[in-house]
Amino acid sequence: MKLLQHLVSALAAVAAGFLVSHLIAALWRGISGHAAPEDTDDLALPTLQVTVFAATVAAATAVAQTLVASKALTAFSHHGH
Numbered sequence: 001m002k003l004l005q006h007l008v009s010a011l012a013a014v015a016a017g018f019l020v021s022h023l024i025a026a027l028w029r030g031i032s033g034h035a036a037p038e039d040t041d042d043l044a045l046p047t048l049q050v051t052v053f054a055a056t057v058a059a060a061t062a063v064a065q066t067l068v069a070s071k072a073l074t075a076f077s078h079h080g081h
Contacts, residue, residue: 016064
């Protein structure tokens with residue numbers, strides 16, 4: 001059962017990260033009018049733009065993954081009782 005819990009939690013966290021990164025990219029495009037930076041090695045991109053985008057995606061993904069892991073842990077702990 002523990003293995004299943006870890007597997008479900010990990011898959012949920014990956015899915016949350018994937019969804020959040022795509023949501024941020026869509027919001028970025030809508031707000032800035034530019035596509036989200038994809039190739040951070042592209043020297044033509046402004047450094048500030050790449051840094052802000054990367055920090056935003058990293059922070060939002062970390063929050064989403066933490067919330068999903070917490071919810072999964074809560075769901076599994078209630079399921080066991």
